[in-house]
Amino acid sequence: MANKSGAKKEDAVERKIVASNKKARHDYHIEDTFEAGMVLQGTEVKSLRLGRASLVDGFIDIDGGEAWLHGVHIPEYAQGTWTNHAARRKRKLLLNRAEIDKIERKVSEKGHTVIPLSLYFVKGRAKIEIGLAKGKKSWDKRHAIAERTADREKEEAIGRRLKGMRD
Numbered sequence: 001m002a003n004k005s006g007a008k009k010e011d012a013v014e015r016k017i018v019a020s021n022k023k024a025r026h027d028y029h030i031e032d033t034f035e036a037g038m039v040l041q042g043t044e045v046k047s048l049r050l051g052r053a054s055l056v057d058g059f060i061d062i063d064g065g066e067a068w069l070h071g072v073h074i075p076e077y078a079q080g081t082w083t084n085h086a087a088r089r090k091r092k093l094l095l096n097r098a099e100i101d102k103i104e105r106k107v108s109e110k111g112h113t114v115i116p117l118s119l120y121f122v123k124g125r126a127k128i129e130i131g132l133a134k135g136k137k138s139w140d141k142r143h144a145i146a147e148r149t150a151d152r153e154k155e156e157a158i159g160r161r162l163k164g165m166r167d
Helices: 022-027 042-049 097-108 138-162
Strands: 015-020 028-038 059-063 066-070 091-094 112-122 125-135
Touching: 022 028, 022 112, 022 125, 022 138, 028 097, 028 112, 042 112, 059 097, 066 097, 097 112, 097 125
Parallel strands: none
Antiparallel strands: 015 112, 028 091, 028 125, 059 066, 059 112, 066 091, 112 125
């Protein structure tokens, strides 16, 4: 069955965003993104379903042919017992071999890193969007802000003209 946009209902996947790393797109040029599953404990999933997580200090490391997520804070589940998890433990990411090899090749180049961009649920499964990134210099950041401001002013001027107002 197709909807108004012509896409099938099955293609439209609902994402319930838990956390996003807004500062990552400001500090890095994102060259490529990947969606990865995560190996989690039960209380971590319950804590995520409550919408509690922070990706700010997170990074991904490739070790022994496996991808690991470090520094992401998933707070302890309030109703958890002695089975509760450590808030900042390292978590294994589920990626296929080709993706891990591609990431490992890029990270070996100077200036590249892998960072978490967002954490969300798709069909009840916790997923993380990771980005292959290259750090921005401070002048790059200033240039991006200036571009954004210029675009905003241009859009406002076009809107005023369409409404018949003077500049």
